[in-house]
Structure formats: structure tokens, C-alpha cells
Amino acid sequence: MAQPTEALFREDAYLTEAQATVIDVNDRGRIMLDRTVFYATSGGQPGDTGTMTRADGTKILIATTVTGDSKDEIIHVPAEGAALPDVGETVTLSIDWERRHNLMRMHTACHLLTVACPFPITGAAVGETESRIDFDMAETIDKAEVTAALMQMVEADHPVYAQWIEEAALDANPRLVKSKNVRPPSGTGRIRLVCIGDEASIDSQPCGGTHVKTTGEVGAIHIGKIEKKGRENRRFRIRFGPPQL
Numbered sequence: 001m002a003q004p005t006e007a008l009f010r011e012d013a014y015l016t017e018a019q020a021t022v023i024d025v026n027d028r029g030r031i032m033l034d035r036t037v038f039y040a041t042s043g044g045q046p047g048d049t050g051t052m053t054r055a056d057g058t059k060i061l062i063a064t065t066v067t068g069d070s071k072d073e074i075i076h077v078p079a080e081g082a083a084l085p086d087v088g089e090t091v092t093l094s095i096d097w098e099r100r101h102n103l104m105r106m107h108t109a110c111h112l113l114t115v116a117c118p119f120p121i122t123g124a125a126v127g128e129t130e131s132r133i134d135f136d137m138a139e140t141i142d143k144a145e146v147t148a149a150l151m152q153m154v155e156a157d158h159p160v161y162a163q164w165i166e167e168a169a170l171d172a173n174p175r176l177v178k179s180k181n182v183r184p185p186s187g188t189g190r191i192r193l194v195c196i197g198d199e200a201s202i203d204s205q206p207c208g209g210t211h212v213k214t215t216g217e218v219g220a221i222h223i224g225k226i227e228k229k230g231r232e233n234r235r236f237r238i239r240f241g242p243p244q245l
Contacts (some may be wrong), residue, residue, distance in 0.1 A: 005073035006035035006078070009056055010162075010167065010192070013104060013210035016097045019029050020244040022085045031060075031076040038065040039100070040074045046106055046133075050095035056084055064157045071208065102128045102240075103219045108211040109238050110158055111196060112218070117141070117147040118213065120180035122233060126209070130224065131238045136180050140231045143223040146236070147243060154222055157194050157216035158197045170206065178205050205224045 009014055020033040031052070042048035047065030050133050054060070061079040068075050078084065087089055113133055114121065123134035138225045170176055170191045194211055196202040212218060224239040 003032070003034070004070070005074040006072065007032055007039075008035055008037050009039050009073075010208070014213075016100075017092065017094045017188075019090055019092050022089045022091060023088060025084050029078060029082075031078065031085065031091075032068075032073065033076065033091070036065075036074050036076070037073065038062065038076060038097055039095075039210055040065045040071075041069045042067060042071065043207060043209050045103055045228050047077075048095045048100055050093065050206050051092070051198040052078075052085065053092040054083075055090065055141075058083060060085065060091075067088055077128065091190070099128055101212075103213050104210045105240075106131045106238065107209045107213065108196075109218050109221050111160075111194060111205065111207070111211070112150050112153050112235060113146070113204055113223075113238060114178050115153065115196075116146050117236065121178050122180050123235075129240055133237055133238070134229060134233055134235045136232055137234050141226065141228050141234075143236075144243070147222040150223070150238075151163065153196075154215050154218050154221065158202050158216050159214055160211050161213075162188075162192065163193050163195060163213075165193055176205055185213055 008018055015037050018037045020035045023034050025033040038048040050062050052060040052062055062076050062083055063079045064077045066075050067073055073164045103126055109132055110133055117135055119135040122136050135204050138183040142187040167189055191206050192208055193204050194207040195204045220242050222243040223236055225237045229235050
């Protein structure tokens with residue numbers, strides 16, 4: 001069993017650089033470290049990209065980051081043809097911060113959308129300029145009204161923060177889980193909640209992703225399109241910026 005990686009981004013999503021030790025390079029050239037600032041693809045949020053710098057100054061371009069057999073195994077995937085570090089080597093990590101920050105803003109916006117549209121979630125994908133959430137709903141809803149509800153929460157500049165609860169507390173309050181078909185990973189004894197608003201007054205739901213510190217940091221967003229994907233399935237597309245006339 002591979003050694004778990006300390007996920008520094010879980011405690012500080014704004015940490016862009018860190019030093020780490022290489023603990024494994026597998027036969028496909030994928031790199032594992034003892035600790036990392038690179039978020040691994042999960043929960044609809046893409047894995048981070050960036051660089052890994054060796055002691056001699058050589059930079060290894062990281063094309064994406066994924067998980068292994070468990071969420072605690074974080075694998076850094078180098079660009080094709082990149083040099084590989086040695087096991088035991090110390091490297092300096094640096095994420096593509098502009099890309100990550102856009103994903104943090106978008107992921108937070110997705111949480112706000114689940115407040116504006118309180119229906120079971122059937123799918124989601126976070127992107128740098130556009131994200132989507134699929135809801136189990138048959139109602140007709142006006143995208144301008146949803147946009148207005150989103151911007152009201154953005155402009156209120158609510159705090160966004162994480163807290164941990166025991167798995168038993170989640171079992172006692174299953175409404176915290178908004179996904180219709182997917183439950184948070186269990187077995188560790190505790191669950192990470194992302195909360196919005198003082199004392200989670202706006203929202204609270206299990207999530208392992210990265211988010212901004214306040215809703216105001218999301219900036220201007222709007223619903224670009226609402227698509228009918230079935231008799232009881234609607235796809236909402238969130239985009240940065242004000243609505244286009």
C-alpha cells in the first residue's frame with residue numbers, strides 16, 4: 001500500500017508553493033510525494049497543474065494531478081517526455097495559481113448555485129471559465145432570477161470556511177449531502193464540511209475541494225444557459241462576468 005500524501009491544500013487553499021520529498025516514481029512515470037500543494041482531480045474539480053523544481057534548477061512540468069487507490073494517494077502526472085526525479089529527492093512545488101484561483105472561485109459559485117436551486121444534484125463539473133451542475137428537477141426556472149439570487153450572495157461577501165464533523169453527525173443529518181447518487185468517502189471517522197455564512201447560515205455540505213475565503217471573491221457570475229437533459233433533469237451552466245445582452 002502506498003504511503004499517503006499530506007494534502008496541504010486542505011488546510012490552506014492559498015498555499016501556492018512548498019518543498020516535498022519524492023517517495024515513489026512508478027513504472028508509468030507518475031510521481032508521489034510526502035506532501036503537496038497540488039489538488040487531485042475529485043468531486044468535479046480538475047487536478048492542479050504547475051511545476052516541480054529539482055535542486056539543480058531543472059523544472060518538471062506537471063500536466064495534471066490525480067488520486068491513486070484512495071483519496072490520500074495523490075499522484076503528480078508529468079508532461080510527456082519530462083525528466084523524472086529520484087526517490088528521496090527534495091523538490092519545490094509550484095501550482096499554476098491563476099488557474100487554481102479561477103477553479104476556487106468557480107467551485108464556490110457552484111456551492112452558491114445549490115443554495116439558489118435546492119434540488120438533488122445528479123452531476124457536476126468545475127471549469128476555469130464555465131461550470132455546470134445537473135439537478136433532478138422538472139420545474140421551469142428563469143435564469144435571470146437565479147443569477148440575481150447568486151449575485152445577492154456574492155455581494156453579501158459571506159465567509160467561506162471548512163470544518164470537520166464526525167461521520168456519525170453526517171449520518172444523523174443526511175440532508176447535508178446534496179448529491180442524489182454519490183456520498184462522501186467514509187471510513188476515516190470524520191467528514192470535511194464547506195460552510196458559507198456565519199455559523200454556516202447560508203450553506204454547509206461535505207466537500208474536499210478548494211474554495212475562496214469569501215463569496216465576494218467569486219466576482220461577477222451569471223447563469224449562461226439552462227438545458228433540459230431529460231424529463232426531470234436540468235443542466236445549469238455558470239459563467240464568469242455579467243449576463244450577456
